[in-house]
Amino acid sequence: MTPKSDAAISLTVNGTDHRLAVPPAAPLLDVLRNDLRLNGPKFGCGLGQCGACTVLIDGLAARACTIPAGSVAGRRIVTLEGLSRDGRLDAVQEAFVAEQAVQCGYCLNGMIMTLKALTLRDPAPDERAIREALRYNLCRCGTHLEILAAARRACGLRPDARLSARDGGA
Amino acid sequence: MTDAARTGDQEEARLVIERGSASGSAETFLIVHADGRVTGHNGHVDLGTGIATALAQIVAEELDAAPDQVAMVLGDTGRTPDQGPTIASETIQVAAVPLRKAAAQARGILLSRAARLLDAAPEDLAIEAGLVFAPGSNRRLGFGEILAGATIRAELDLATPVKPAEAYRLVGTSLPRVDIPDKVSGRATYVHDVRLPGMLHGRVVRPPYAGRDSGDFIGRSLLFVDRASVASLPGFVELVVIADFVGIVCEREDQAAEAARRLKIAWREPPPLPGLDDLAAALTAHPATPRTLSDHGDVEAVLPGSAVRLKRRYVWPYQMHASIGPSCAVADFRDGLLTLWSGTQNPHMLRGDLCRLLQLPPERIDIRRHEAAGCYGRNCADDVSADASLLSRAVGRPVRVQLTRAEEHAWEPKGAAQLIDVEGGLSADGGLAAYDFETRYPSNRGPNLALLLTGAISPDPQPSDMGDRTAIPPYRYAAERIRVHDMAPIVRASWMRGVSAMPNSFAHESFIDELAAAAVEDPVAFRLRHLKDPRAAELVRATAGRAGWVERSGPRRTGDGSGEGGKLYGQGFAYAVYVHGAFPGTAAAHAAWIAEVAVDRRTGEVALERVVVGHDTGQMINPAGVRHQIHGNVVQSASRVLKEEVAFENSTVASRDWGSYPIAQFPEIPDVDVLMLPRPADPPLGVGESASVPSAAAIANAIFDATGVRFRELPFTPERIKAGLDAAWGAPAPPARLEPAAPAPAPGTVSPRRRPPLLRRLLAPVLAGLAATIGTAAVGLVLRAPIAPVAPPDPATWSAATLERGRQLAALGDCAVCHTVPGGSANAGGRAIETPFGTVYSTNITPDPETGIGAWSYPAFARAMREGISRDGRHLYPAFPYSAFAKTGEADLEALYAHLMAQPPVRATPPATALAFPFNLRPLMAGWNALYHKAEALRPVVSRSEAWNRGRYLVEGLGHCSACHSPRNPLGAEKRGAAHLSGGIADGWHAPALDGTGEAPLGWTQDALYAYLRTGRSAEHGAAAGSMAPVVASLTGVPDTDIRAMAVYLASLSKAAPQGDRQAEAARLVAASEADIRPAQSLGARLYDGACAVCHRSGAEATLFNAGTPLALTTAVNAAAPDNLIRTIFGGLAPAASGAHSAMPGFAETFTDRQVAALVSYLRSRFARGRAPWDDVEARVAKIRASLSEASTAGG
């Protein structure tokens, strides 16, 4: 019943097929980070609550910390590293650079991947939809205002839609 | 950036500005390399604030270098000066000063060398983008050319003049941050991403006194630890135990996590913590040393004569730094040398702690500082660094230690609770007559946990003196007395953003607002009259102007909250300057807030809609960076004020995840308008942190403006606000909808003692009587003849078709589910099956002749299947469902026999079943059989379809569904007739009714049944859990037609077939359950929102991979008893083999019983609205937890 630890599993990550001798019950997050040495997805809670570990699975946002690696064989997994093409950042990533939407950046992976998933299913979301999509992605640095600006930019809205009318500053 | 700079500084270094330290070794501040690159060295670290960019900007400015020519090395103990911890936003204000001087000094040295090369006077030369030239000449020299291979070491000269602010070209501009491109692409290496060759993974196992750091039980509570419980797990390397420090090292991270969970360990129960429900009482009772910071004008004499005299108390809760990434470190301890990769905030202080812990001199410890998740103060970064060091020392290899979310939450030194008592008064002319202020701050510098757990330092209470920050009010009171009560922590506490200044300012700024109201004056105008500092007054005026401050002489109370959605709107003001360092301290930036709130009269929700922040930080190095810091501080501090409070239970920290410690979510983020006063000529002040400080008072004052009610205790949760408004105004008319009240557990509720299962206790006397009766009646029937053993038959005698059929039947009958222990060999028996009469162990049904059924002939097998008689003539217990199997046809039984005999034999003797009297008398089963067992095959019902008849044969026969889904009578026999398949119990799980009388909110259709049996999940009902999950897994081997047939038969059992548009009905149920779900107004509601809603909210299925079923549709929430829901919350779900769903995490290690009970009661009230609340939920929770821990102990 309990899978043997040496059973190999197959994973398709960022377009590459991998065959890995890892325990199928190991969290996908651990396998991506430790076996495939990917830094993008981060460990934040292990309970699916914070979003730091978000990857795309078949185009949907997925919380890799709660997903046993053995349960996603054959699915298309994309991590932050897999967003850029030919060295060019994805539009969502570019929006984060443009808006400097990073403080410590630990939550950043989850923000970018969740927004990527949002733009995949809804290329023109409004402010409400953006905020709702990010509701369960937590950021402790309080980078929310810049992240929202980046999200608006990536979704074709004015980045300063909610802020700059009142926000002059230096 | 630090990595780039790390490549061999010493060999390449040419111009070094350094300072000889007392120990003889030199501290480096700046290096100009042979290739012209420049590295600045600073003992402070980048905590995610972009400080690396700002420091590089300062260096580039003084050198007139190109910004990308400069890199910073931050915090590595081997390469940076010891400048103390990175706290109080003082990096730019304090730590950058010598760096700037060093750059200016390097500039002078470079210019004088260039002067010789260019044949000009140094003062005639200019530098642009790192190139030196004489104006009018075309010749330009890079720094490398100027050095021309020379090596120069210069002693840092703090008297070096620096550029005047007017000459700045880079400082004051918003250069983009240097670290962002790598962070958005996943190239950045956080400390969590450090990987070394041969690196192992460690986890710690902490004592039960989470969050406590003084008392003689610290470091002395371990009773025993059972190495054998983990030693044979895959990948296990080492278990390290030093007093109360326990850590496990494994090859893989998932293995270490599993081993930490499985470790059998026992601890002494920690002594009780003083009750923290009443913080004011706890802080008043805690031993303290008063310290008077200011005393003039004799307050005690003045107060009684004041025209208005107010006495107020302000309470600040314990809060968390709550870094998004739990702390992590990698240590490599070899040959008496420790190299440590750490996210520490204070590398040099950590090195001191490690010297003590490991008995090493400082030069044997090399700390490489890496970025981590933002920490906002002292979190567990240093603790985990010490953990990793101890584990690496034990195994002699590099070890990475990652704390869990629960460990970080429970053990981080908290932001301390604080209690502030103020008494003050106005003179007859409305002047500030007196101010008597006392503050209590139970916190210290958070001694390293490993030092405490290993007993390297004594766990004595240690006070510190950090409660005095901004304790002096910014207003001129004629008489003033300011006292701070220094006190040791009650629970582990240390500095957190704003430190004591934030609570102190909450009091100052709330109180001045109350005085303004008492004086019937506008709160801003009143402040301006009394502010001491004209620079502060300027900021206050500018901020009020920017925000469109509306003058008022009392709360505006925009209505009684009954109209327009019950909302009341208000605007509140507060000002503060953050004073840090030893008293009287240094002032950082000034900040003023104008908060605009909407208060919902019915729910008590406070929505922060807009914040205007004025900020005066003197010169700004990078204005965009300053603005980001201000934004971050506004958002974080608003979260703290509105939502955050650490919960304590059972003398320890009960907030161990984001459900029990909610923080701001995107939809709540206010608009923020930042006003930054331009002051390029004034020295730079600490940035950012100041912007947090006025938050609480500004929001409280805005609530007052909206409602006329003062709130003096944080956080401003809907419950607190509603209670306050109700008290002031009387309760509003009851809302039209039903809001579930949080279950209020009786204080001091204790878990009931473990008892034998209820059923067993109640039935025992009856059963004994019955058994006696049967026993007498059954004489003569008890003995059955053994059937002679045979040699195991040769599997070659059966056709492939027969074997295949047998395989399918075994899958259908789930033989392996009961006859295999988790993780054990298939069908070798030994699995414990709980029955009301005791534990029955399943038998070995592999063809091993001695321990299994290898010696069983087919007739022996068939007799067992049909009559429940073992080959040797003994009666089997009806936990083995022979009553159902008896309905199986001859050919199928033969095929099943063939299949089992063709399996590999496993030699294994399962534990003997030992039931209590009278059930231990197996012969009694004969009487049982006489009463309840009919060994006869089913006759087809001709009026029904073939599929129906097939389905019935499978369901009622080998499928033995009724074994779990029918209730049993007191003698353990399935009830028949109307009770057949009307719901039963399996392994403590409720097996729902299959006859259409169940509690599923949507009835089961044939399609739903098919999807459920085939894939383990029906979108209309949810996933198979508990004992049903392995059944579905086993059914994978059964052909589609048979699964379909079972669905046909089961669907036909419902008296009324479900009809109508099922999707619409489901959508209606879900939408109804989520109406008015916000704001969360109880513990249960918050737990749901933080822990469950992300996957289970409606719409999640369209956006999230592996989303859960909306809870309104699940049977567990609608069931008569909460057991299945509780069990699922504890244990989570394993993925379905079909891929229909992946895992759900379990919360047994995260939530307390009280939290689970609150969650369960909330889910019932919210998602099963028409149903009665469950009783005694907390007792059920405790009981189920106890049974789970028993099972895990028994199962090993």
Ligand code: FES
């Ligand atoms: S780490 Fe996966 S959601 Fe938090």
Ligand code: FES
């Ligand atoms: S930027 Fe630090 S947690 Fe979001």
